[in-house]
């Protein structure tokens with residue numbers, strides 16, 4: 287049998303097609319080759335890296351240099367799982383790494399690396415989405431159970447009041463009515479917005495600017511709200527009001543966490559390519575960051591802030607973030623948070639391609 291269309295494929299094209307990052311090093315541990323996945327993983331260009339010492343071209347490898355030199359000297363490679371490479375001031379990258387002495391002329395070592403952060407993040411996102419779905423269902427059920435008898439209790443108190451208008455017990459019926467109203471408001475807020483989103487073409491910067499103006503009006507003059515926008519961002523299909531609500535819920539928390547002196551909130555917009563949200567891959571995604579230099583959120587708390595009723599503020603409801611998250615999910619998006627003292631960043635991703643949008647149930 288013949289394969290008429292079988293052509294010889296250039297090895298470089300094959301290497302560039304891999305999702306595994308590949309680096310070849312010469313005998314002085316200089317970069318002799320770097321494939322496309324390697325360029326993406328370490329945010330370096332091939333042109334820049336070629337011929338340079340590895341740790342200089344890709345600072346992440348600084349701590350690994352002596353082991354690589356050993357591997358070169360002894361001619362024995364190694365495999366390392368979940369190896370954390372850190373570059374100062376940058377996020378760390380976790381990789382599975384295989385180092386092999388190269389059997390190629392001019393090459394000393396061959397490094398194959400598969401990022402594991404990405405896998406971990408995707409499954410974590412999916413897990414969180416599922417968890418929040420369950421807790422939202424629970425709250426909906428509970429809220430309805432509370433709301434129904436509440437109407438009866440309030441009505442009965444009103445009847446009592448009408449029946450005995452001059453009663454000395456009127457202050458008790460007032461308490462019943464007031465508390466029933468308070469509970470109803472709380473439950474309504476727990477249920478979140480029940481409107482269908484009104485989807486339209488929305489300019490992200492118009493929305494972010496609107497939020498910035500509201501923030502500035504609410505903030506004291508000691509607070510600086512700065513912007514860092516990518517002007518090339520195309521318009522998105524979204525419900526403008528809901529988007530504003532979500533951003534405002536997040537930004538208000540930032541405002542409340544700021545130090546008394548020199549509080550800064552940064553509103554940042556970017557586009558990102560190839561982002562996976564809830565198991566769905568998107569070619570192009572809008573990223574909106576809300577960053578503050580406030581107290582930060584301690585690690586154990588960070589896991590829970592998107593759950594309803596989680597609050598550290600005396601007058602807080604713990605509903606701001608779950609509602610923001612609900613609204614972003616309804617847009618097929620994702621909201622995440624990273625935090626350390628003095629730097630908390632909430633990041634919202636909104637998919638740009640409408641055909642990729644997750645189907646939501648309303």
Ligand SMILES: Nc1ncnc2c1ncn2[C@@H]1O[C@H](COP(=O)(O)OP(=O)(O)O)[C@@H](O)[C@H]1O
Nearest residue numbers: 539540543582597598599602603604605606607
């Ligand atoms: N930018 C932030 N900096 C520090 N803590 C935050 C920030 N955003 C949220 N939090 C924490 O998350 C909790 C939950 O926020 P939220 O759901 O809006 O409820 P609430 O604002 O009513 O407390 C807050 O009480 C606070 O502890």
Ligand SMILES: [Mg+2]
Nearest residue numbers: 535539606607
């Ligand atoms: Mg809040």
